[in-house]
Amino acid sequence: MTRNTEVLPISNPAISGDAVQGAASQAGPVPLWTGPTIVLVGLMGAGKTAIGRRLALRLGLPFRDADHEIEQAARCTVAEFFERFGEADFRAGERRVIRRLLAGPPCVLATGGGAFIDTETRAAIRSGARSVWLRCELPILLRRTAGRHHRPLLRAGDPARVLAQLMQARHPFYAEADVVVDCGDDSPDVTTGRVADAVLGYRAPLRVDVPLAAHPYQVVIGTGLIARAGAYLAPVLQQKRVVVITDSNVAALHLSGLMAGLAETGFDARQIVVAPGERSKSLAVFGQVTDALLEIGVERRTAVIALGGGVVGDLAGFVAATTLRGLPFVQIPTTLLAQVDSSVGGKTGINTQFGKNLLGAFHQPHGVLADTGALATLPPRELRAGYAEVAKAGLIGDAAFFAWCEANAPALLAGDATLQAEAVARACAFKAAVVTDDEREEKSSDGRALLNLGHTFAHALEAEYGYDGRLLHGEAVALGLGLAFALSEKLEVCARGTAARVIRHIGACGMAATLHELGRRFSASGLLAHMQHDKKMRDGRLAFVLARAIGDAFTSRDVPVDAVLAVLRDAGCAE
DSSP states (O other): OOOSSEEEOTTSOOOOOOOBOOSEETTEEOOSBOSSEEEEEOOTTSOHHHHHHHHHHHHTOOEEEHHHHHHHHHTSOHHHHHHHHOHHHHHHHHHHHHHHHHHSSOOEEEOOTTGGGSHHHHHHHHHHEEEEEEEOOHHHHHHHHTTOTTOGGGGGSOHHHHHHHHHHHHHHHHTTSSEEEEOOSSOHHHHHHHHHHHHHHOOOOEEEEEOOSSSOEEEEEESSTTTTHHHHHTTTOSSSEEEEEEEHHHIIIIIHHHHHHHHHTTOEEEEEEEOSSGGGSSHHHHHHHHHHHHHHTOOTTOEEEEEESHHHHHHHHHHHHHGGGOOOEEEEEOSHHIIIIITSSOEEEEEETTEEEEEEEEOOOSEEEEEGGGGGGSOHHHHHHHHHHHHHHHHHHOHHHHHHHHHHHHHHHTTOHHHHHHHHHHHHHHHHHHHHHOTTSOSSSSSGGGGGTTHHHHHHHHHHHTSSSSSOHHHHHHHHHHHHHHHHHHTTSSOTTHHHHHHHHHHHTTSOOSGGGGTOOOBHHHHHHHHTTSTTOBTTBOOEEEEEETTEEEEESOOOHHHHHHHHHHTTOBO
16 A cells, blocks of 8 residues: 555664644744645635645745646646647646656645546655645535636536536545545635644554565554545555455444445445354355355455454455455454454464364455554453564564563553554564565474464464353463463573563463463363364474574474473463
8 A cells, every 4th residue: 555654664663753843943944844745635616725825834835736837837727728638638737747746845735626536646646745635515616616717627517517526526536635624614714724733633654564575565554544444445456346344343333434434435335244253263154254245246356355353354364365266355453463463464264173274375465454543442351462462573583572562561551542553563564574574384494483472372272262252362372472481491492581571471461371360270181182283283293483582483393292291281281
């Protein structure tokens, strides 16, 4: 996805916002705005020129009017240009003028009503500027354009009919703008103040590149992404026809907002709602969902959107991978666990009676929208469970990030939105680097398999519970992290006391850090039997991710069974 936002380098993710400054310095006035060019879009009569001039003064920027620049270059009015050469030639000239202005110093740029409709012009604005749609209702536009017969498009007939048709045709494109401001009958000064506040208050979502050679995409991270999903997805999907797959719990919270955001940009969106919980990752539900897709009449370019947590993402992704031999796929994860783990990397799948995720496919999404605002709707237990995957990223390969986690986890789990966004970005950047290096887990060692730190233990615990929701996946991973470090110590590849540090941090985050805290007696041999059904088994031998230290994990393909049993017994399991 390419929008005017911060792009996080995978090697060193960091959070930053627009360069907005106030006041003045001794050397002279400092512009309020030092970000990219601000481009005003909207229909004729929206006030782009009047507001643009005032906005430029407020922000200390020069003002440019695209139509005026075209008239100067062509030495004729826009109306005369239309009459002599037609709209196609006008749009070509408009593209050249706007590209020239975007390549220059930052300014406030007012565009003609049709400029943002042009695909190439819209892409140029999206990649190099901050776009603002001045949205007006029809009666206001009619009053403002009354008697303006120099407007070429208004000469085609009744102005009310023409404007109504233009609204219907152009609003879905304007809705792709970064900022939308409703403009009523207030004075230009009042409206300009509202636009200035919206521009200065806007924080571009963060982006993490997943630069796969065959299928690169981006993870977009920020608040309000669900409501503006259409604006982010229109540039990356080939067809504005989608099917949203979600569960009934998530649907009650987020589905209406997503559907409205898709409709705003002209998407034809359908929906399929499944029951919540791990039991929906089954062959039966998979069959029901694929039948529903085929009944809708999906085509090869119809996209599947997964709206929900890891269960929905895994199920919907597998449905997308297999229906018509592969449909475009988008992840909109609504849990912290899904935002930092399952939504990135293309692993999809469902469960069988023999174990978890044993049927699946690698199917990379076209993009991921991680709306951190959705995290506020999570129960505290769900948020804590998702955090385990954040800490896991530091434990595998970034000791400094794990130290950051130790310092910031309490505030993050208490709802600090800035810390949550940074955690998601850093964890996703780490995973993106691993996935890019080993997309399909084909490396014999220390590739994508490293992401399974703690998971062999975790999956065994989940299987023991029967995937019934009493133990969340993230909670199982949290326990598995401590057990993996305990196993590393048992095998004498890790310094003593490291596991205690990991377990201490998990406990400080409010999760069960030891098997004793689950209040249930486990059988070491029973958990081992579950591990022996794990898909990571090779030639009948157990495979684990171990660690030499925090931030230094590695894979081991032949871990002695006795060592595993000893760790489980030390953790309180019966024989």
